[in-house]
Amino acid sequence: MTDRLRITGGAVYDPANGVDGDVRDVCIENGRIVASLPNDSPRLDAHGMVVMPGGIDIHAHIAGSSVNHARRVLSDERTADPAAAPDLLDAVGRSGTGGTVPSTFTTGYRYAGLGYTTVFDAAVAPVSARDTHAQLDDTPIIDAGFFVLMGNDAYLLQQIAAGERDRARDYAAWLLGATGAYAIKLVNPGGVELWKRNVRAVKSIDDANGLSGATPRAIMETLADAANALGLPHPVHIHCNNLGMPGNVATTLDSMRALSGRRAHFTHLQFHAYAGGADKPWASGAKELIAYVNAHTEVTADVGQVMLGHATTVTADGAVEYLLHASSGRRWVNVDIELETGCGIVPYEYRDAAAVASLQWVVGLELFLLSDDPWRVVLSTDHPNGGVFTSYPELIRLLMDKAYRDERLKGVNQKLLAGTALADGLSREYTLREIAIITRAGPARQLGLTSKGHLAPGADADITVYARDVNVATMFAMPRYVIKSGTLVVEEGQLRRAPATHRLHVRPQYDAAVMRDVSSWFDRYGTIALANYPVAPPRDAPVPVGASA
Amino acid sequence: MSEMPGLVEHVTCLGCGCSCDDIVVAVRDGRIAEARSACPLGSAWFGDGSVPTDIRVRGAAVSIDAALDAAATMLDEARRTLVFLSIDTSCETQRAAVAVADTLRAVVDGVSSSSVASGILAAQRRGRVGATLGEIRNRADCIVFWGTDPAARYPRYASRYAPEPAGLFVPDGRRSRTLVSVDVGDARGPRDADLRLGIPVDRELGAIAALRASLAGRSLGEHPLAGLADLSRTLAAARYVAIIYDAEPGALPPEPGRAESLMALGLELNATTRACVMPLRAGGNRLGAEAVLTWQTGYPMSVDFSRGHPRYRPDEGARALVAAGAVDAVLVVGRPLGLPFAIDAARTVVVGPAATAAACAIAIDTGVAGIHEGGTAFRMDDVPLPLRAPVPGPRVAADVVRDLAQRIAARRARRS
Ligand code: SF4
Ligand SMILES: [Zn+2]
Numbered sequence: 001m002t003d004r005l006r007i008t009g010g011a012v013y014d015p016a017n018g019v020d021g022d023v024r025d026v027c028i029e030n031g032r033i034v035a036s037l038p039n040d041s042p043r044l045d046a047h048g049m050v051v052m053p054g055g056i057d058i059h060a061h062i063a064g065s066s067v068n069h070a071r072r073v074l075s076d077e078r079t080a081d082p083a084a085a086p087d088l089l090d091a092v093g094r095s096g097t098g099g100t101v102p103s104t105f106t107t108g109y110r111y112a113g114l115g116y117t118t119v120f121d122a123a124v125a126p127v128s129a130r131d132t133h134a135q136l137d138d139t140p141i142i143d144a145g146f147f148v149l150m151g152n153d154a155y156l157l158q159q160i161a162a163g164e165r166d167r168a169r170d171y172a173a174w175l176l177g178a179t180g181a182y183a184i185k186l187v188n189p190g191g192v193e194l195w196k197r198n199v200r201a202v203k204s205i206d207d208a209n210g211l212s213g214a215t216p217r218a219i220m221e222t223l224a225d226a227a228n229a230l231g232l233p234h235p236v237h238i239h240c241n242n243l244g245m246p247g248n249v250a251t252t253l254d255s256m257r258a259l260s261g262r263r264a265h266f267t268h269l270q271f272h273a274y275a276g277g278a279d280k281p282w283a284s285g286a287k288e289l290i291a292y293v294n295a296h297t298e299v300t301a302d303v304g305q306v307m308l309g310h311a312t313t314v315t316a317d318g319a320v321e322y323l324l325h326a327s328s329g330r331r332w333v334n335v336d337i338e339l340e341t342g343c344g345i346v347p348y349e350y351r352d353a354a355a356v357a358s359l360q361w362v363v364g365l366e367l368f369l370l371s372d373d374p375w376r377v378v379l380s381t382d383h384p385n386g387g388v389f390t391s392y393p394e395l396i397r398l399l400m401d402k403a404y405r406d407e408r409l410k411g412v413n414q415k416l417l418a419g420t421a422l423a424d425g426l427s428r429e430y431t432l433r434e435i436a437i438i439t440r441a442g443p444a445r446q447l448g449l450t451s452k453g454h455l456a457p458g459a460d461a462d463i464t465v466y467a468r469d470v471n472v473a474t475m476f477a478m479p480r481y482v483i484k485s486g487t488l489v490v491e492e493g494q495l496r497r498a499p500a501t502h503r504l505h506v507r508p509q510y511d512a513a514v515m516r517d518v519s520s521w522f523d524r525y526g527t528i529a530l531a532n533y534p535v536a537p538p539r540d541a542p543v544p545v546g547a548s549a
Numbered sequence: 550m551s552e553m554p555g556l557v558e559h560v561t562c563l564g565c566g567c568s569c570d571d572i573v574v575a576v577r578d579g580r581i582a583e584a585r586s587a588c589p590l591g592s593a594w595f596g597d598g599s600v601p602t603d604i605r606v607r608g609a610a611v612s613i614d615a616a617l618d619a620a621a622t623m624l625d626e627a628r629r630t631l632v633f634l635s636i637d638t639s640c641e642t643q644r645a646a647v648a649v650a651d652t653l654r655a656v657v658d659g660v661s662s663s664s665v666a667s668g669i670l671a672a673q674r675r676g677r678v679g680a681t682l683g684e685i686r687n688r689a690d691c692i693v694f695w696g697t698d699p700a701a702r703y704p705r706y707a708s709r710y711a712p713e714p715a716g717l718f719v720p721d722g723r724r725s726r727t728l729v730s731v732d733v734g735d736a737r738g739p740r741d742a743d744l745r746l747g748i749p750v751d752r753e754l755g756a757i758a759a760l761r762a763s764l765a766g767r768s769l770g771e772h773p774l775a776g777l778a779d780l781s782r783t784l785a786a787a788r789y790v791a792i793i794y795d796a797e798p799g800a801l802p803p804e805p806g807r808a809e810s811l812m813a814l815g816l817e818l819n820a821t822t823r824a825c826v827m828p829l830r831a832g833g834n835r836l837g838a839e840a841v842l843t844w845q846t847g848y849p850m851s852v853d854f855s856r857g858h859p860r861y862r863p864d865e866g867a868r869a870l871v872a873a874g875a876v877d878a879v880l881v882v883g884r885p886l887g888l889p890f891a892i893d894a895a896r897t898v899v900v901g902p903a904a905t906a907a908a909c910a911i912a913i914d915t916g917v918a919g920i921h922e923g924g925t926a927f928r929m930d931d932v933p934l935p936l937r938a939p940v941p942g943p944r945v946a947a948d949v950v951r952d953l954a955q956r957i958a959a960r961r962a963r964r965s
Contacts, residue, residue, distance in 0.1 A: 067844075
């Protein structure tokens with residue numbers, strides 16, 4: 001344990017506190033940042049290095065029933081990526097396997113090895129929350145939380161159809177606490193329930209399609225309002241309808257307009273930013289979409305960049321995965337889950353010789369490069385959907401190094417790229433300050449994590465120290481030091497310690513009257529006793545909500 | 550003297566993979582007087598809650614400390630160890646057992662490799678279409694029991710999941726559903742099916758292939774079985790099909806290709822309607838062992854840590870390794886019953902319920918997960934459930950295995 005530590009001489013990037021590469025010391029005591037330390041405190045020499053808060057991943061798939069279904073089906077790819085146990089000083093290291101969906105221990109070690117210290121799983125079926133907590137308990141070093149799926153919950157859809165918005169809010173509040181979740185997630189609102197009914201397309205956000213009044217618009221409005229009324233630290237987290245379809249930028253813009261003026265997070269924008277369709281070829285819709293986002297400060301987003309190479313698509317959006325399976329001929333897993341949500345998995349490869357994959361790669365980069373506000377448009381690859389989290393350093397290089405980006409651009413399929421902003425030449429290069437925002441300070445602010453993503457006194461001592469390198473991908477791939485809750489976990493580039501982790505979750509208040517109704521719903525349609533449904537409350541205190549937040 | 554019975558509600562039964570969680574256990578004098586709502590199989594699984602409470606090293610009663618030291622020594626000194634995840638353990642215990650295997654660079658396996666490997670491998674090759682039981686209960690309007698009548702080995706399946714209960718989209722329960730029974734040789738489906746089809750054992754895969762052909766718009770072949778065309782039409786007309794078969798050995802005639810063929814049928818049905826394929830699985834939290842192995846190693850069974858990282862060895866599971874004499878120590882975690890290999894008494898450690906009933910070198914009796922120990926177990930559809938502990942047991946298996954893991958790690962640390 002490092003009770004006290006002074007990191008000296010590094011160039012500090014702490015954008016939340018207006019620090020932009022200034023050389024200064026960072027002091028740590030008992031797991032938190034402090035203003036100063038006695039002179040004889042232990043020192044860590046960071047001269048010539050870059051100091052940032054620990055990385056925060058706002059949207060990844062690392063723990064849960066769907067992730068485990070993916071691990072299981074990927075037995076062939078993981079043989080090529082064994083992960084030996086690290087030699088740790090404070091714990092017995094555990095071995096594992098990598099590939100696109102690593103085993104739990106390997107997930108924690110690899111994130112920490114990249115300087116990431118906090119990760120959110122973006123899609124957990126309520127009924128499987130217990131599974132997710134158990135997997136996160138076996139995911140070392142990183143603090144973690146998850147978003148619980150509500151956009152196709154049959155009980156909620158009924159309440160929304162009946163206009164029972166208060167009851168929907170109370171149910172959402174109960175479900176967040178019962179599952180130990182951090183935020184409300186909507187995946188293809190209404191569309192997954194329709195897929196289970198063999199209705200395979202959502203034509204517009206006002207298309208009820210037999211869900212009576214529970215249109216995608218009504219689902220998004222009700223749950224956006226619920227999250228905001230409950231004062232959740234993170235607003236509703238939305239994966240829009242029509243993911244991956246040409247022309248879907250119209251749906252995405254409609255969804256954003258539907259929630260105009262409401263705080264909401266739109267995830268993996270890249271997968272929702274395509275023009276074309278209806279007999280027209282695929283095209284980039286990035287310019288149009290990012291213009292809306294730039295102009296509307298209530299919107300936050302993550303990009304969901306596609307990285308060329310292997311990936312695994314794993315989503316609650318079962319309908320999309322069927323189409324991917326049908327068009328690619330690849331293996332497909334579908335699991336329909338308990339009147340709550342779905343799960344689809346297709347192992348995939350984004351090939352630079354493929355026209356659509358190349359377009360997707362370009363669309364993501366355009367979103368980054370045309371974004372006016374790094375605080376609101378942050379980095380993700382929707383791991384492992386667009387790419388594996390270990391590719392973040394490569395993505396950072398693409399953003400910071402125009403010459404490299406141009407070189408890569410020449411190597412991809414050009415068929416659909418004519419007229420894209422990127423092909424026309426975008427000269428922007430992200431600065432280290434902007435990288436610190438899109439990988440740390442921005443996600444922390446979007447998530448409402450007040451003690452993470454910055455280095456002011458009182459903040460969690462989650463810190464990454466990078467040695468500079470002409471190749472920024474190398475720099476970001478191999479931090480020299482990583483500190484988690486004040487403990488030195490990476491030392492001279494080696495993983496050395498695996499301290500205890502924290503679970504990030506909320507437990508909002510609700511009107512208990514809703515439970516009468518929920519109880520009779522469970523009696524009629526449930527396969528689990530209501531008394532057995534909630535998980536054991538996580539050890540860590542919940543993150544405050546509402547007025548106290 | 551007899552007290553009033555205490556009642557423990559919402560108890561989860563692990564008597565079969567249905568994992569019914571509505572059991573009310575009546576406890577009198579520290580014993581289970583009754584397991585209300587349980588079927589006869591479940592009642593037998595609960596029993597009266599009495600389990601042996603001993604600790605033995607080569608037949609002699611010893612302290613837990615002495616037994617764990619002896620076990621740590623034996624396992625640590627072995628060249629090649631098998632850690633076997635048997636039944637009636639919680640996921641918490643299984644997690645600790647896989648940690649032991651990792652530290653020992655052992656082989657770890659569970660009951661699945663010798664019972665349902667063909668289905669697991671088929672899903673890895675081809676993918677799968679699944680559903681949780683609540684989805685089948687609430688949505689499936691066509692239930693196909695393939696050579697399987699759940700009444701025998703999954704007694705409450707029909708009443709809790711399908712076809713009996715009313716559901717959100719099948720409001721009249723059984724009457725809202727078409728029940729199909731496919732009899733494979735002598736393996737018969739439910740008696741009251743709406744549609745019945747008999748398949749000779751040697752024509753099973755051919756019949757599935759013919760069904761797939763017909764659903765894809767091709768012909769049923771030259772000499773189709775009687776009733777196959779009806780079944781094909783019924784499947785195509787259904788809104789949501791659930792194809793259900795007993796995946797555990799002993800019910801259907803052995804047919805290694807069945808799992809993959811049925812899965813292919815299920816996958817293809819989704820081109821036009823919605824469908825899932827549900828293998829019925831037995832109890833004791835065997836699905837938990839697969840889930841834990843998968844999240845910790847990436848593989849659901851037959852994992853070899855001998856090179857310092859997990860390798861998938863589906864052809865060299867516990868049964869094959871022991872038969873080949875390839876291991877010189879075995880740690881069984883869980884009940885030492887129904888193991889796919891013969892215990893070599895001199896080289897085996899058992900930590901689990903009634904461990905001391907097995908002829909083995911070191912035996913540490915623990916409680917039964919779900920009767921004496923809480924924790925988590927997985928239902929046959931991979932849904933996790935909490936376990937309750939209606940009566941006290943000797944000692945908690947997870948604690949024992951964690952302690953063993955620490956002792957082994959300490960020995961290794963001293964050496965390095
Ligand atoms: S059906 Fe299975 S789980 Fe349910 S009570 Fe009977 S044995 Fe137990
Ligand atoms: Zn995602």
